[in-house]
Amino acid sequence: MFSLSPKSIRETSFKAVILWADVKGPRDFELVSFDGTWIGSLHQQLPETKHPSSISHVINSTFRYQIFLSETKTAPSLKTLILTDQKNSPMESGGSETSRKRKADDLNQKSPLVLSECPLVVSDSLAEFFAENKNIAGFDNPGKSLLSTVRELVENALDSAESIGELPRVEVTIEEINRSMIDDDVETVKDSEKRLGKNSALGKKTAAKPMKGPSSYYRVTCKDNGKGMPHDAIPDMFGRVLLRKKYGVKQTCGKFGLGGAKMVSIWSKMSTGEPIEICSSMKNENYATRCILDVDIYRNTPHIHLHEKIGGMENWHGAEIKVIIEGNWTAYGSKILEYMRQMAVITPYAEFKFRFVAVTPDENGVVEKSYPRLTEEMPTVPVETKYHPSAVDSLHIIQRLIGQTKNQNLLEFLQHEFVNIPNEQAQRLIAKMGPDVTSETQVNSLTLLQIAYMHHLFQHTKFDDPSGNCLAPLGDESFCEGIYKVLQPKMVATYTAKSAQVYQGHPFIVEAGVSLGGKYFKQGINIFRFANRVPLLFEQDADVVTTTAMKRIKWERYKIFKKQEKIGVYVNIVSTKIPFKGSGMEYIGDDISKIIAKAVKTCLEDCCNQLRSLDLKRNMSFYIDQAATACASIMEIRPDLNGPDTKVWTKEQLVRDFREDCKKAGLITD
């Protein structure tokens, strides 16, 4: 079975020989180690041959891969890889039933194996692994780390309040502190860079971009009204990195799945050496917990300084997290303020308070922002759902589910551990898995090759689409409220797709908004991107939303003129898996999926249509006023037109009645 501890991330080169294959031409392969680990994908040109079974083809390649080896495994070296062709299953590709079966038998006996030599250097602690690779979690330099710290704490605070149905209230304070308050010797910027580089156990220095101004130390505090945390669980929640045993898939705001709070603890340990302080109280508990700890990075354990229960906090439930980290407000302050503003747009049911205090209170020394709650309407809490077979992107997932399942026979396993595999389809899949496998086969007796083949079948079979019931978009009315009140455009239209669509077995829903005018916007197109209700602040250019708004929407068709107007474009994509591109996970590549690009375009076009009809109504409203005023003037001049028994209409009354009638007829909105 898999352990929960990653051992290494390395680049390696390997030599591989395909001993058996019945395909030729360009193919995508999936590389899997013999312990079931998915290693990576490879696009390879196979030689043209009339006798495919005699292919002997050498692959030379360099790979960046991530390996999770068992803790108990004695030989931590990876020697053997299975190569699975993603495109062309030997059993699926043409031929009679008997020939397909023969090929299946061949697959079982001959095994399309690839041999390789992969030297591995092993590191033991998951916390150390994250410390070494902090850039993948957004902690690549002090400025970005300050932003990521705020982000992780705010998103945990929101999750916590929403999970108990409480309208969130989140207070964030960043106080710059005098280093001499915590350091004996004041460190120079150069020394600090040296220290941060040295902390990387492999000596891999993070490519530090030149930043505006020197970095400094900051106390970041985030207080919420969420569910709080159980007393005994707190040290592990903040001081031990574990790979979570995920059973299914869920819409979450965490981008890396690494545990943001833990990354914050590790960053504080690495950058200032100061512990993290947690105060928490749960609903209906008559005490609060105060816990001070730091992470022992090399042992991956919490090092507890204080862990006590305190009284007198009966009227509060929630958490307050305090951490002292190295950061750079000069370089990233504007990004942090932008994050808070966009968070207020996409979370209009929350109340946010933000305060920054510099060590020297000059005119930029204090920044305060307050975003009041704009609606009491809260989206539903996203629910975890079982995997759709097309969303199973590694053998590892099937193996984990086999390890956890109560459904021991294969037929039950397929039907109950996944969505959208009905009984008949499960039986058909089992029939394809070769003569040794039946509905009654115990899942824990499946060989690795059989599991690899099950995975292969999942990737090459058409299943019904998963439902989007597990997703929780914000909703078009709340989205409109957020945009209108926080960013104050002149006009805004929003649209949330009525049903989910599917990308690689994961359901997704797009919601969009388009606004016009407003003093906070620049001329042209202003883009705001969100994924699972979290703002995306970097790498905008290659994003599907940017490309769609810039190139695919014919704005003039809706009488919106890019060169003259201030256009706001807002897109929130919610999914059980956001197909991010790039290591920073800050954008969804435009080339990634036509389905997503089309869904974004459709939603934006709906908003443009709404704006167009809003604009027509606005014009109509103007002409109605003009017409009514003209009529009233005539009647004032010629009172005889009112008739002997009717009362004399004033100009105002006439305009009011006219507008009322037009409103009833749907010609104008206001």
Ligand SMILES: Nc1ncnc2c1ncn2[C@@H]1O[C@H](COP(=O)(O)OP(=O)(O)OP(=O)(O)O)[C@@H](O)[C@H]1O
């Ligand atoms: N403000 C908070 N209120 C209540 N519980 C919290 C709070 N912050 C963290 N936690 C608890 O600590 C756990 C660990 O947090 P952490 O950010 O490390 O992981 P995560 O939130 O589960 O993952 P990710 O950040 O990748 O989404 C959370 O799952 C949650 O149970």
